[in-house]
Amino acid sequence: MNLNLNCILCNLKQVLTVTDLVKLDLDSKEVIMREVLGYLHDTNYKRSNPEVIKGTWDIITKHINNTNPYGEIKSYYNREVINIADKIRNLINKSDDKFNVALKIAITANLIDFAASHTFDEKILIKKIDTINEQNMPIDDSKKLYEKLKTAKKLLYLGDNCGEIVIDKIFIEYIHAEFPNIKIYYGVRGEPIVNDVTVEDANMVQMKEVAEVISNGDGSLGTVIEKTSAAFRDVFYKADVIIAKGQGNYESLSEIDRSHIFFLFMAKCDAVASSLNVANLSIVCAESQNKQLG
CATH class of the missing domain: 3.40.50.10880 (Uncharacterised protein PF01937, DUF89, domain 3)
Incomplete structure (x- = not known):
């Protein structure tokens, strides 16, 4: 199923959850959130949320330098x-x-x-x-x-x-x-x-x-x-x-x-x-x- 606009909230929540988990400082959180917002602005909304959130996840893990923060x-x-x-x-x-x-x-x-x-x-x-x-x-x-x-x-x-x-x-x-x-x-x-x-x-x-x-x-x-x-x-x-x-x-x-x-x-x-x-x-x-x- 295609991305629902409410799925945007799930993407943004993941930014907050992971950056809180790794205890990132406020300035670093803001950098990640701005990049994710830009990505979500430009992404193809005809894709499913599982595919879209992969892009959000890649941005988050790139900045925290950890590909498995929930490990x-x-x-x-x-x-x-x-x-x-x-x-x-x-x-x-x-x-x-x-x-x-x-x-x-x-x-x-x-x-x-x-x-x-x-x-x-x-x-x-x-x-x-x-x-x-x-x-x-x-x-x-x-x-x-x-x-x-x-x-x-x-x-x-x-x-x-x-x-x-x-x-x-x-x-x-x-x-x-x-x-x-x-x-x-x-x-x-x-x-x-x-x-x-x-x-x-x-x-x-x-x-x-x-x-x-x-x-x-x-x-x-x-x-x-x-x-x-x-x-x-x-x-x-x-x-x-x-x-x-x-x-x-x-x-x-x-x-x-x-x-x-x-x-x-x-x-x-x-x-x-x-x-x-x-x-x-x-x-x-x-x-x-x-x-x-x-």
Whole structure:
């Protein structure tokens, strides 16, 4: 989906968040903000926000001389969720429909903004997961996803954020349990951007135990397919099914020319929510409406 004017605020907020994180002085903050404002003035608004914010991110990281300012926070959240992984598995194992509960928990993990602060409340996350069946999904194409997986030979699972990647791994374990013959790829960003997952995060959570990790070769805040590597695009278009986690993947892939993409995320802004005709902060499992062959 094209950049919404409200997305400009997300770009500017990222300037403030990162420069505060690295404790930059006021004059340096002003230099970065002025350059970002100039970039946003000139950029093509027909692009998606995940692609636009890549330019903003490049300006920020150039000035602070750090391409991965969230690195410490990402590692922290990965470790914290790893520590409660067995509790999450136990909650799933109590269910009569393990696949469906694991899927809902994977979506619920998208409710947590792991980059918001360097704190972690295990009780809040477990409570959200424990009450998963009370979570209403106004768009629920999980049964369609299950049916597609029955005949699929290759699945590409596109990751989203740190911490959340641990629960992605758990969901993939249950996909394997239901469909043991599927070859699963786990897609990560090619470069650090905000708190999105990279090969480093995948290695930290041992994602290779359940899937072949593949970098998309790009550092956009989502999956901007024309920016990705040839190797990634080969997997993307040959996969029978794609699970795309997070709003950034939805924004960048919702109009792509291929079918059988299932978006699992929380609509965290009015622009995205209105594109799906759902309330803001809704969680969804939505199949792509693009029915072209992929």
